[in-house]
Structure formats: C-alpha cells, structure tokens
Amino acid sequence: MKKSFLLFFIIIPFFNYGQSNEILDFKPGYSPETIYNQTVINSSDYEMTYSGSENLLKMLKENGTENPVKIKNLFNVETVSKTGKIGKDGNFPITIKYIKASDKDGKSVIPSGTLLFGNTTLSSMPKLDSIVGTGMEENFKKSIFQMVQSTFNQLALPEKKLKVGESFSQESPLKLPIGGINIEMIITTTYNLKSITAKSAFFDIVQSIFNEIY
Template identity: 30%
Template sequence: MNYYRLFLLLLLGGLSQLTYAQKKVLFKVAFAPDKTYKTTMTNLTDMEMMVKGDSAMIAQITAGGMKLPIMMQMHQDVATTTKTGTLRADKKIPLTITYDKLSITQSVNGQENTQNANPFANAVIEGTTMGDGKIAIDTIKGVTDEALKAALRQMVNGIQASIKFPENELKIGDSFDQELPMNLPIPQADMKMTLLTKYTLKEIRGNKAIFDLKQNITMDMSIQDTNKGKGIGTGTGAMIFDIDKKIAEQSNSDIQFQFEFGVSGMTMSANCKAKTNVKIDVE
C-alpha cells in the first residue's frame, strides 16, 4: 500500500511540474494605486588596483604614502519609499519617491571612511505613472542643487530601465535579453558602459516566478581625449517576480569585472567583484 501511495505522489508531482512547464505567463511591471513600495538595496564591492609605469612616477606615488596594489572595499546601503495615490480620471496614478537612506562605507588599504549624510534626505520626487511601471517626473522638491536633481532623475530613469519584459508570454525554459546602456557623468571624462542581461524563466511557484540571470559588461572610457580605457565583466544572479503584484520583489547579482586605462603616462588596471541584493516590500 505504501508503494502505491508513493507512486501516486510521484505521479501527481510529475503532472504538477508538467502543468507548470506548459503554463504561459505575460509578465508586466506595474505600480498599483494606493500602495507603498519600500525598496532596500545593498552593494558590496571589492577591488584590487595595480599601477604600472615609469619607475620614477611609481616611486613618487609610494613616497606619498600610497601602498601598491591599492585594495578597496565599499559597502553601500540604499533605502527608498515610493507611495502611490488614487487612480485619477485621466488613468494616471500620482506618486512620490523619497530616498530614506544612503550610506557608504569605503576602505582604502585599511583606512576606513563612512558617509552617513544622505544628500537626498530632503528630496521629494513627485510624478505620475500609468500603472505600467514607467514614471514621469513632474517636479523635485527639497533640493535646489541642479546637479543633485540631475542625479535623482538619472537614478529614477535607471530604475525604470532595469527590466523590460517581452510583449509575448513566457513559459518555463524561455529566455529574453535586455541591453542597458549607461553613460556615467564623470567630470572631464566620457565613460560608457553596456550591461547585457539574459533572463531565463526557471520555475513558477504559485504566483512567484524565478528567473536565472547571466550578465555581460563592456566599458569604454576616455579622459580629456587622450587617455583611453576598456573593461569587460560577467555576472550571474537570480530574480523572484511576484506575478500578482507585478514587481520583482527580490533580486541578486554577483559580478566580476576587469578594466584597464592609461592616465598621465601610467597604466591602471583593476579586478573588481561586486554583489548586489535588492528587495521590495509592498504595503
């Protein structure tokens, strides 16, 4: 009797897996009205930087107290709150975004520095969404510095571009690619990065969809038209998407990155490792 019960359980389990494998889902990112979305992000970065060049220049650097190779670690914590209002007659949902926490702890060759002052503490981003995950910023209050406003706009735009699902339905085993170009505003420099991510739907558990992530990174950098640099990297990760709430409630990535660039007659090269975890709670 126990044998037949076990056989029945295995059969039902197999049929359940087959049903999930055949199930197709149309994934959409969206904000619901009258909700609060609390996002927390943690980033851990380790970097080892080497400097090569004329021996006299290297001696000058080390004479100033700098040890080679340069060992850097960074721990960044970010917390934001997005509040949506009631759906209006024009089908738009008003929302506000605040940056509740922005702290960075950085260590260079053992010398640690912590920055807990949040430059966006007083900022309130006001805008609207059509419920499709896209945000139209109307105004930014509490900040007068135009550079900080530009940084806030870029961060909000980056959130919107983080994942775009295809228009067609997906089933287990299906994948799609997303290319995210990034131009980083570095003074007197032109830095372009491209992040290519392949999302593969691995499993559906109830209303949760689990995706595997594979990433490729390329970088081109020039400083004052004379100094050039390049970088490449790869990464892996996972994402849990709530189908009912239409949000990526949890994601993580583990990236390895190498870059090299020339500056002032020297060549600087680095190996980087970065781990990022993002979680979104809906209230």
C-alpha cells in the same frame, strides 16, 4: 580607468504580474494607488591601476601608494514609493521618498526625507519632474535627479513567463554625465524567482556594473 561596482542610487523597478498554476507573468512597472517599500544593500569594489614611467611608479611606491588601489564600499538605501490614482489618460503620479541612504560607516549620503516626484503609466517607467531635499547643494540635488531619471530612461526589461526557480539576465547600457565626466556602464541584472504567493512574487536580484570613465 575601468571599475566594477554596484550603483547604490539605482532604483530597481517593481513588477506587476498575473499568476496561474505557479507561473509568473512578469511585466515590469508600477501599479496605481500602491505603496512600495524597498530596502537595497549594494556593495562596490573599485580597482584602479596606475601606469606610467618607471620614475612615476617608483615615486608612488616611495609615497606608500598601493598599485593597484583597491577600495570596498557598502551602501544601504531604504525608499518608499507611493503611486496615486490613474487618470483618464493612463498616467498616475509617483512619489519616491528616501528613508535612509548610508555608507559602510553609517554616514548619510542622501538626506532622509529627500523626495522625487513624477508620473508613470502601467506600461512605462516613471518620468520625474522635480526633487525636494533639505541640506543639499543644488548641484548635488541635480545630480541625484539626473542619475535616477537616466536610469529609468535607459532601463528596459522584457515581459516573460517564469516558474519558481527559473531566472533570466538582462544587460542594459547606461550613460551618466556627472560633473563634466561621462560614465558609461553595462549593467547586468539577474532575476531569480524564489516563490509566489497570492499577491506577491519574491526574487533574488543580483546586479553587477562594468564601467568606463572618460
């Protein structure tokens, strides 16, 4: 079974940069003692095609089952990430808080206030060590923790110099074990630099995911 969709729980990393004559020195990572507010709206399109004997396909049709089955979803995720003071070893703490995580019907998919704790450096993605959330089953809590950490572990972005209007694409493989099922993905992310100010760089980010479940 193959699907194309956007993964709502992926946390897109923030970027450190240096600026000179409107050229962005793109270096993915987090800075110490900084607050990052993030809003991500992700849409997903699922398409599943049944195959089998003529009798099976006939039975599905008689039962009113569409073939292929098409499902559209929309997820709205708001998080606040806070980093602490950098230590002598170059590490500093990071806390990621879910402010809102809802589906297309407005139903909460991750409870507000859920917290992820970990550590990071200027040159590496965060390494999480714990998750705290209320009203969540332990298995679901563990799945969120593993998925976010797996994303950080397998995310590799290049250091580049960009001018406004320029873009680049990054293709990253990702493997997630969920409830005994392995999901292998190829994530293609395109970053387009829209503008630069004294302290900020603004990107349009388009992400697509192709996956196989087995």
